[in-house]
Amino acid sequence: MDGTPALGIALTQVSKAFGAQLALDHVDLRIERGSFVAVMGANGAGKTTLLKVISGLAAPTAGSVRIAGIEMRKAGPKLRALVGVVSHETMLYADLTTEENLRFHAKLFGLRHPEEAVMRAVERLDVAHVLDRPVRALSRGTRQRVALARALLHDPAVILLDEPYTGLDEAAAASLSELLEELATPERILILTLHDVVRALSGPRRLVVLSGGRIALDEPIVGSTDRMAEAYLGLLRAEAHR
């Protein structure tokens, strides 16, 4: 994991437009090391775009994205090595086995000992028993665990999860929540997008709500969460009536 003490994410006046559609609108956001942030909002609010801009998959139309004080636009490959991304799609090749997928990504990340990294990741995610099985043959929950193993291969300092609970049954979702708690160490930054307000307020320590590409709410999650849940649902209702 990166030992830079100044590790943090800073978005300054970030906008992202797709044609005439403004997905992010002058977003200012500071996320310090050790943060566990839930990003919520209605469909099309800009959650996925926010993660794509932080991961370097999308370039902001305006503004700057900095990780550990370094501009993403100027040092993309170096910064991408600090980030692990999990999407609701697995980013895994369905016809390759779990081991082939993980070994491929370990090499792509330039890890010195890819085999060891793969073994560490599969043991951590409890997927060692499916190493020789094609990803196509795995259940949705197991695939998601393998996808997480892929994202954790290089022990990233920043973990971005885009709707990781999508398609998981209750047992798999509970297991994922436990894992996220374990990953949320003071050295890391975890940012996840999700729709379930109960889950968003039960694990993460900070809630950011996006509405129309702007930050509508940004508060630490402390004490009773009823007020925050009500505030979030109020925002959704207001947006639905707009």
Place this chain on the structure above:
Amino acid sequence: MSVLAPAFTIARKDLRLEMKTRDVIASVGLFVLLVVVTASFSFPTGGEGREGVAAGVLWMAFLFAALLGMGRSMALEKEDACLEGLLVSPAPREAVFLGKLFANLGFTFAVELVILPVFIVLLQLRPGGGTWLVVLGTFLGTLGLVTVGTLFAAMAVNTRGREAILPLLVMPVSVPAMVAAVKVSEAGFSGGMADGTLSWLLLLVGYDVLFLLVALATFPYVTEE
């Protein structure tokens, strides 16, 4: 991180996938074989200019083979957001392009390696001392075609009608390479260098270098949202 190491990693992964599924080689190989066999039945057995017609038929087959293969290869990356998996890695974007290019070249050369001798035998061509020219023309023409195709396949992969869009993008741009490759192959089938063959070869080399540089420079923007 270097560019070549991740590029070879990506190409090896594509090769491994192909060994398992045989999607590209099987569909493309069968298609090209069908074209070549069909052409052999309607082809005149004697007369002037048959080498030129043969070269034209051959490159039509190679063009469609390359288009089919490249479209399929990039479509595989679209499934389960695998392309995003490549792009969030620290591998430079240029390495991702080169990896896909190496893999596409590998598939296309593999098909050509089988088809070219079959084509020569079925059409009763006698390149003799011009064989090296046929091989060189095939190499340079394929390199240009696949370079352009790999770039455009990445552009087309996010569009709705990507199977239709890819040929529309590739065909006009590949005309100079196709014409030059046909001319070089024609000279090869005729037994050796003819007037103007060197110019066509130089055009092919120039085309390959130019589009390789253009593709390397533009691929990062093509894949960025």
